[in-house]
Amino acid sequence: MPLALLALTLAAFAIGTTEFVIVGLIPTIATDLGVSLPSAGLLVSLYALGVAVGAPILTALTGRVPRKPLLVGLMALFTVGNLVAWLAPGYATLIVARLLTGLAHGVFFSVGSIVATSLVPREKAASAIATMFSGMTVAFVTGIPLGTFIGQHFGWRTTFLAVAAFGVIALIGALLLVPRNIPHAAPAPLRRQARVLLQPRLLLVYAMTAVGYGGSLIAFTFLAPILETVAGFKPDMVGLVLLAYGISVAGGNIWGGRLADRRGPVAALKIIFGLLALVLLVLTFTAPSKPLVVLTVLAWGAVAFGNVPSLQVYVVRQAEQVAPDATDVAAGFNISAFNLGVAGGSWAGALVVDHLGLEHTPWIAAVVTLAALGLTVLSGRLDNRAAAVRPAQA
Numbered sequence: 001m002p003l004a005l006l007a008l009t010l011a012a013f014a015i016g017t018t019e020f021v022i023v024g025l026i027p028t029i030a031t032d033l034g035v036s037l038p039s040a041g042l043l044v045s046l047y048a049l050g051v052a053v054g055a056p057i058l059t060a061l062t063g064r065v066p067r068k069p070l071l072v073g074l075m076a077l078f079t080v081g082n083l084v085a086w087l088a089p090g091y092a093t094l095i096v097a098r099l100l101t102g103l104a105h106g107v108f109f110s111v112g113s114i115v116a117t118s119l120v121p122r123e124k125a126a127s128a129i130a131t132m133f134s135g136m137t138v139a140f141v142t143g144i145p146l147g148t149f150i151g152q153h154f155g156w157r158t159t160f161l162a163v164a165a166f167g168v169i170a171l172i173g174a175l176l177l178v179p180r181n182i183p184h185a186a187p188a189p190l191r192r193q194a195r196v197l198l199q200p201r202l203l204l205v206y207a208m209t210a211v212g213y214g215g216s217l218i219a220f221t222f223l224a225p226i227l228e229t230v231a232g233f234k235p236d237m238v239g240l241v242l243l244a245y246g247i248s249v250a251g252g253n254i255w256g257g258r259l260a261d262r263r264g265p266v267a268a269l270k271i272i273f274g275l276l277a278l279v280l281l282v283l284t285f286t287a288p289s290k291p292l293v294v295l296t297v298l299a300w301g302a303v304a305f306g307n308v309p310s311l312q313v314y315v316v317r318q319a320e321q322v323a324p325d326a327t328d329v330a331a332g333f334n335i336s337a338f339n340l341g342v343a344g345g346s347w348a349g350a351l352v353v354d355h356l357g358l359e360h361t362p363w364i365a366a367v368v369t370l371a372a373l374g375l376t377v378l379s380g381r382l383d384n385r386a387a388a389v390r391p392a393q394a
Contacts, residue, residue, distance in 0.1 A: 216365060255306055256310060
């Protein structure tokens, strides 16, 4: 593996950690800053909103900037954002910090994918991208529980300082290891990107992504408070449960990808969304029991992000049918849809906690996930109808 690819993977690890480590720190941050749990939960939403909105716009605006300086600049912005979080005197400053790091996140994965494929022969391009994105998976397994442990024992600000240190290492790695002259095509202008959003079939897939991903976040955003308040775990045990969850996520991603290859994306999504809704509903009843809630969290991790491979494959296939000249743009908007789901799910979870109570987040998350299942069934029927029309036209 080229050393430059290792630098990109480390950057992905740091970015993945900073996005979701806040989940394990929400009770600590809420107590320290004197804000409610729903207000602390909005720190997840605002980060994801920065990714979703900033990624397509900033990627288009920075299209003429050479890849290496842009990559180094993004990691500098990411590091500054985490340093601002470390020094944040209050809630408002922390919001600014989360928005800054979210902007860096969105553009990094667009640029990083281009850089990663340029480092290896063409036939290994997919493996290079998978290697870079493995940093996100490792963040779930180690970065998030480790960051939660640091935050609970040394203060939540120390967690952001540690992530900033990883950002500096990734920045230095990019500066020293990434080649200077990386060929790249300028991203599609905003007008062409907007045309993708006028395709109803693609909009349906984006809705599946946002609703399906966001449904789980209604409960996941407040997993740490559920474990502490409802299940009765001590704060130092929450990190261990999150570690178990992360290991389960890693296995679920592999299983989800294989299921999509074997059954096709629509069939795989029906299975995964159905299982996810069931697990979230079960969590409503198992949350008060320590052993049962751990088993439920393990099952949750196995299906929570298994939908990602299917959704990415599906949006590309749809784009090949309705917008063949903009498949890259269509795939990029699906990443924005994922993050809109995170933002919307976290915001909805905050409303549930505020108006109904913490214990209601799992079953409401299950209902929203069932809506994603309904959208998937609808999309599959439209596919079948289109497939029946094409032979008749021929």
